[in-house]
Amino acid sequence: MMSQLDVVLNEVLAKVRPTEREREQAIDIYENIKRVVEKSLNIPYDFKVELHGSVAKGTELRGDIDLDIFILIRNDEISREWLEETVIRPLFEVLRGLYSNVRLNYATHPYIHIDLKTFEVDIVPAYWARDISEIKTAVDRTPFHTKYVVSKLSEKSKDEVRLLKAFFKGVGVYGAEIKTEGFSGYLTELLIIKYGEFVKALEAITSWRVGEVVVVDRELVKEDSSYLRKVFRSALIVPDPVDPRRNAASAVSLETLARVVLASHIFLLKPSQKFFNLERKIPQKEDIERFATAIKESGREAVGIVFNISEDISPEVIWGKLKSIARSFMNYMRNAGFTVVSYTTWSNETSEAAILMTLLPRELTLYELHLGPPLGKVLDLKAFISKYWLSSENFGPYVTPDGRVFTLRRRRSVLPNQLAEEYVSTLKSEAGISVSRVLKNLNEVYEFIVSREDPELVEAFRKIALLDVN
Numbered sequence: 517m518m519s520q521l522d523v524v525l526n527e528v529l530a531k532v533r534p535t536e537r538e539r540e541q542a543i544d545i546y547e548n549i550k551r552v553v554e555k556s557l558n559i560p561y562d563f564k565v566e567l568h569g570s571v572a573k574g575t576e577l578r579g580d581i582d583l584d585i586f587i588l589i590r591n592d593e594i595s596r597e598w599l600e601e602t603v604i605r606p607l608f609e610v611l612r613g614l615y616s617n618v619r620l621n622y623a624t625h626p627y628i629h630i631d632l633k634t635f636e637v638d639i640v641p642a643y644w645a646r647d648i649s650e651i652k653t654a655v656d657r658t659p660f661h662t663k664y665v666v667s668k669l670s671e672k673s674k675d676e677v678r679l680l681k682a683f684f685k686g687v688g689v690y691g692a693e694i695k696t697e698g699f700s701g702y703l704t705e706l707l708i709i710k711y712g713e714f715v716k717a718l719e720a721i722t723s724w725r726v727g728e729v730v731v732v733d734r735e736l737v738k739e740d741s742s743y744l745r746k747v748f749r750s751a752l753i754v755p756d757p758v759d760p761r762r763n764a765a766s767a768v769s770l771e772t773l774a775r776v777v778l779a780s781h782i783f784l785l786k787p788s789q790k791f792f793n794l795e796r797k798i799p800q801k802e803d804i805e806r807f808a809t810a811i812k813e814s815g816r817e818a819v820g821i822v823f824n825i826s827e828d829i830s831p832e833v834i835w836g837k838l839k840s841i842a843r844s845f846m847n848y849m850r851n852a853g854f855t856v857v858s859y860t861t862w863s864n865e866t867s868e869a870a871i872l873m874t875l876l877p878r879e880l881t882l883y884e885l886h887l888g889p890p891l892g893k894v895l896d897l898k899a900f901i902s903k904y905w906l907s908s909e910n911f912g913p914y915v916t917p918d919g920r921v922f923t924l925r926r927r928r929s930v931l932p933n934q935l936a937e938e939y940v941s942t943l944k945s946e947a948g949i950s951v952s953r954v955l956k957n958l959n960e961v962y963e964f965i966v967s968r969e970d971p972e973l974v975e976a977f978r979k980i981a982l983l984d985v986n
Contacts (some may be wrong), residue, residue: 520787521715521784521787524789525679525714526598527789528679528682528789528792528794529675529678529679531578531792531794532576532577532578532678532679532681532682532738532789532794533581533675533678534576534577534581535578537716538578538579539571539576540671541634542571542576542581542583542635543567543571543785545632545637545826546567546571546583546585546633546936549565549583549585549611549630549637549639550565550567550585550615552607552610552611552869553585553587553607553639553794553975554858556606556607556610557587557603557607557869558606559589559602559603560877561590561591562589562590563587563590563644564588564589564644565585565587565588566585566586567584568584568585568586568658568659568661568662568663569582569584569658569701570582570701571583571584572584572662572666573662573665573666573669573674573683573705574666574671574674575659575669575677575678575704575705575888576678577678577681577682577685579634580685581634581635581636581690582636582637582638583637583638584595584634584638584658584761585637585638585639586640586641586655587603587639587640587641587642588642588643588644588659589603589641589642589643590643590644591643592660594643594652596624596626599625599626599641600625600626603641604626604627604641605842607628607639608620611630611639614686615630617631617632619631621638623832624653624654624655625653625655626641627639627641640655640658642655642656642659643656645659645660648660648758649771650714651759655889655955657756657758657759660758661702661760663756664705664757665702665705668709669705669708669709673708673709673712673713676708676712676713676717676801677705678705678713680704680707680708680714680717681701681790682792682794683714683718683779683783683791683844684698684699684704684776685792685793686774686790686792686793687775687779687791687793688775688975688979689768689772689776691831692767693831693835694767694832694835694836694839695763695772695835696829698767698768698769698771698772699765699767699768699776699890700767700770701765702763702764703754703765703974706732706757706764706778707730707732707754709732709733710731711714711896715784718783718844719780719783719784720950721776722780722784722892723867726750726751726770726773727745727749727750727752727753727771727878728751728752728753728847729741729744729753729754730752730753730754730765730904731744731754731755732754732757733757736757736760737755737757738769739755739760750763750765750766750767750768751769751770751772751773752765752768752773753765755920762768798971799971799974799975801966803974804962804965804966804977806981807974807977807978807981808961808962808977808981810862810981810982811958811980811981812958814982815876815877816857816874816875816876816877816958817874817875817876817877817932817957817958818872818873818874818875818955818957818958818961818980819873819875819932819933819954819955819956819957820870820871820872820873820936820954820960820961820964821841821845821870821936821939821940821951821953821954821955821956822869822870822951822953822954822955823838823869823870823949823950824867824868824949824950824951824952825868825869825948826948826949827866827867827868827950829947829948829949831863833948834863834865834869834949835861837948837949838863838869838871839861841871841943842859842861842871845859845871845873845936846859846873848935848942849932849939851974852880852927852929852935853878853880853884854876854878854880854932854935855875855878856873856874856875857874857875857876857982858873858874858963858979858980858982859872859873859874859980860872860976860979860980861976862970862972862973862976864968864970864972868952869949869967870955871975872961872976872980873980874975875932875981877932879931880929880930880935881927881930882926882927882930883910883924883926883927884924884925885922885924885925886922886924886925887916887921887922888901888913888920888922888923889921890920891921895920900913900921901913901921904923904925905921909925909926910923910924910925910926911923911924912924933954933957936954936956937954937956940954961977965977
């Protein structure tokens with residue numbers, strides 16, 4: 517008789533393993549685009565078109581298939597400008613005559629994205645490196661990653677990768693982009709290469725700590741853990757077996773690390789399909805009400821900041837700025853005396869973004885104890901005394917029994933919404949992002965989310981409601 521864990525994993529695998537029809541369609545799309553590129557690209561250098569990513573490695577998930585088509589070019593003087601002018605723009609003109617939803621994107625260098633509804637296609641130019649020592653940019657490693665993974669994964673272990681990918685997706689930690697700060701597809705594959713099975717990978721994850729070092733291939737990575745921690749200084753360190761100078765887990769944040777450790781513990785205690793979030797239902801208004809009720813019943817208040825963003829700002833830049841502001845906002849609230857329980861970020865990546873935060877409710881005292889410099893810091897002490905001496909809004913300076921100079925300083929803001937507005941007033945203007953409004957309480961946060969009808973915003977709200985780990 518199968519255990520509950522085996523039952524869950526068999527049922528999940530049946531849902532995430534792609535159908536033969538999906539794979540056939542994906543390969544057909546690749547072959548068609550390959551023919552178009554080979555026919556249209558007119559450059560005086562050797563080049564070849566190859567399929568990479570999860571489809572090439574056999575680790576793709578049903579209903580979530582992305583095609584990574586690489587144009588590898590043997591141009592030793594390759595540059596971003598040359599690629600854009602000579603490769604990308606001419607191909608873009610050809611492809612948008614064949615497909616309806618084609619756009620130019622920019623990362624390390626430009627690439628073409630095609631949205632085919634059931635499939636997403638990225639056409640990426642790169643340097644044709646014959647050896648890893650020849651690579652010029654990060655994308656040039658991709659063919660070497662594909663070759664390594666294919667050489668290490670059996671058909672059974674490909675299914676183990678699918679389970680781990682689906683688990684990471686379900687608990688919200690899949691994706692190395694700054695939006696997620698989580699596990700890339702390649703990193704997920706490396707973990708199965710290391711641990712062999714999905715369950716063994718989760719068992720290992722439960723013991724991870726900050727600065728955990730996971731060496732996938734000891735024949736390729738010789739350095740010890742203490743040395744690797746000094747070199748990489750990351751929440752999680754997984755030296756890339758293809759290029760040990762690189763940490764394949766550099767994107768993983770402290771929050772992501774802790775989240776996946778917690779989720780792994782809970783799943784192993786009580787296996788359930790809910791960790792894989794396979795249904796992906798369109799959220800309804802009653803879901804938002806349920807999340808708001810959870811926040812209210814836990815005795816928390818909520819505030820938020822809404823931003824306008826410019827269309828010409830790339831998603832990576834938007835998320836980078838948004839996460840930086842969110843961390844600053846959290847620290848501002850904590851330093852003032854509030855207990856921040858959770859916060860999250862959201863953006864539609866075209867016009868709007870938001871930071872949502874929950875706090876333990878309280879009203880701060882009208883005055884706060886503000887310590888001055890220690891004795892002996894003559895100039896600092898003089899400036900402190902001059903600032904607060906005979907101030908009509910403050911009491912002091914005085915001295916504490918242990919010999920520190922202090923003042924009782926009057927606060928400008930004593931409620932969460934007042935402090936949020938105070939924080940917004942301190943923000944410097946940022947190119948491409950500007951404050952639209954402050955959401956002052958849970959009701960305003962709720963109304964904002966309902967009005968946007970955005971599934972990712974509802975998911976962000978669910979995250980800070982703390983209903984479950986996934």
